[in-house]
Amino acid sequence: MKEVLTNPTSGYYMNRDVFGQTGDFITSPEISQMFGELIAVWLVNEWTKCGRPTPFQIAELGPGRGTLMADMLRVFSKFKIAGSDFSVSLVEVSPYLCQVQEKQLCPSQAQEATEVPQGSQHYKQSISLYGSQIRWYNHISDLPRTFTLFLAHEFFDALPIHKLVKVNQGWREVLIDLNRENLNLRYVISRDRTPACLYRLDSEKREELEVSPQSLVITQMMAARIHQDGGIGLVIDYGHEGDKTDTFRGFKNHKLHDPLVDPGTADLTADVDFAALKWAATQPRTFEDWEANLTYGTVDQKDFLTRIGINLRLEQLLASCRNVNVARNLKSAHKMLTDPMEMGSKFKFLALYPSVMKKILERYPPPGFV
Numbered sequence: 001m002k003e004v005l006t007n008p009t010s011g012y013y014m015n016r017d018v019f020g021q022t023g024d025f026i027t028s029p030e031i032s033q034m035f036g037e038l039i040a041v042w043l044v045n046e047w048t049k050c051g052r053p054t055p056f057q058i059a060e061l062g063p064g065r066g067t068l069m070a071d072m073l074r075v076f077s078k079f080k081i082a083g084s085d086f087s088v089s090l091v092e093v094s095p096y097l098c099q100v101q102e103k104q105l106c107p108s109q110a111q112e113a114t115e116v117p118q119g120s121q122h123y124k125q126s127i128s129l130y131g132s133q134i135r136w137y138n139h140i141s142d143l144p145r146t147f148t149l150f151l152a153h154e155f156f157d158a159l160p161i162h163k164l165v166k167v168n169q170g171w172r173e174v175l176i177d178l179n180r181e182n183l184n185l186r187y188v189i190s191r192d193r194t195p196a197c198l199y200r201l202d203s204e205k206r207e208e209l210e211v212s213p214q215s216l217v218i219t220q221m222m223a224a225r226i227h228q229d230g231g232i233g234l235v236i237d238y239g240h241e242g243d244k245t246d247t248f249r250g251f252k253n254h255k256l257h258d259p260l261v262d263p264g265t266a267d268l269t270a271d272v273d274f275a276a277l278k279w280a281a282t283q284p285r286t287f288e289d290w291e292a293n294l295t296y297g298t299v300d301q302k303d304f305l306t307r308i309g310i311n312l313r314l315e316q317l318l319a320s321c322r323n324v325n326v327a328r329n330l331k332s333a334h335k336m337l338t339d340p341m342e343m344g345s346k347f348k349f350l351a352l353y354p355s356v357m358k359k360i361l362e363r364y365p366p367p368g369f370v
């Protein structure tokens, strides 16, 4: 999965635009500006609850075309949050998508982009339309140490998973093998235990499951930063609460695709195990410096968006809309984002807070989650 998606030369994400009608799948920020706008308002609200610490960064993991960030920065600028108060940090491995993001977020890139100083943790930098620094990083561990609003939309579902099955002898891993007779790929069960079988399986009720060690490590890093430097995390994705078994699949031209056929030509994905992410986010690391972070959710996308005002936002946009087609698109986007039969209940929201926020959150719980 890792090779197919992010191999530096031929990885699925590395050299093409995979989103939208002409790509393989479409994501919520690409469906409507309302999505990013509402998330931005939520983040500003929660940052305010933390006492509006500055400077701070907004760090997005896997920003795709940069559409979500563009919609959010527009809202941030309306709240007069711009310039030196905060910076934008994008964690992106795809050189192609990094260019697309730069075009989207830094319209005057040619003049404004500056040389990355030697020894920097980031690999690219520029200035956004609203005057904030934007920097690109390969990995979450490279991000600057400061108060951070983390955002991950459809990021964790792209991280590699291991498939485990329970057989008579105990847990084994499902591996991918080459059938030498016809040169097709096929699934096989490992003869013995593999390192992935060391996952916490003692009280596991399922006979088959998927684990994503990389997702757990990244969640732990996010949680550690939130604990040590202050911040909030918002993870949005399709997923479950640790009860699904087999969700690994491919997508090509908006249709399901067998992951073993023509690897590299289709998106590979698996549902996010939110129960595992919550476990990773709240694990104590050392006895001294760790009081478990707080998690909220998951809640369904339709509940989150409705509670924080998507209906009102739709009304406002419709009120100022003179074009019948645009109005129709707005309504259908609203339906697609919130209808339980579409993206409304498949997508879930999870929030992470530092333990010091406990009292404040008891009094003022995060909107969207209650």
Ligand code: SAH
Pocket (backbone or CB within 6 Å): 005, 006, 013, 019, 027, 028, 029, 030, 061, 062, 063, 064, 065, 068, 091, 092, 093, 094, 097, 138, 152, 153, 154, 155, 158, 159
């Ligand atoms: N958030 C966007 C894009 C989702 S697709 C949206 O919702 O539209 C997944 C994104 O994560 C892409 O930008 C992809 O290049 C990036 N990505 C995938 N694996 C990654 C990794 N290991 N580290 C950093 N970015 C990664």
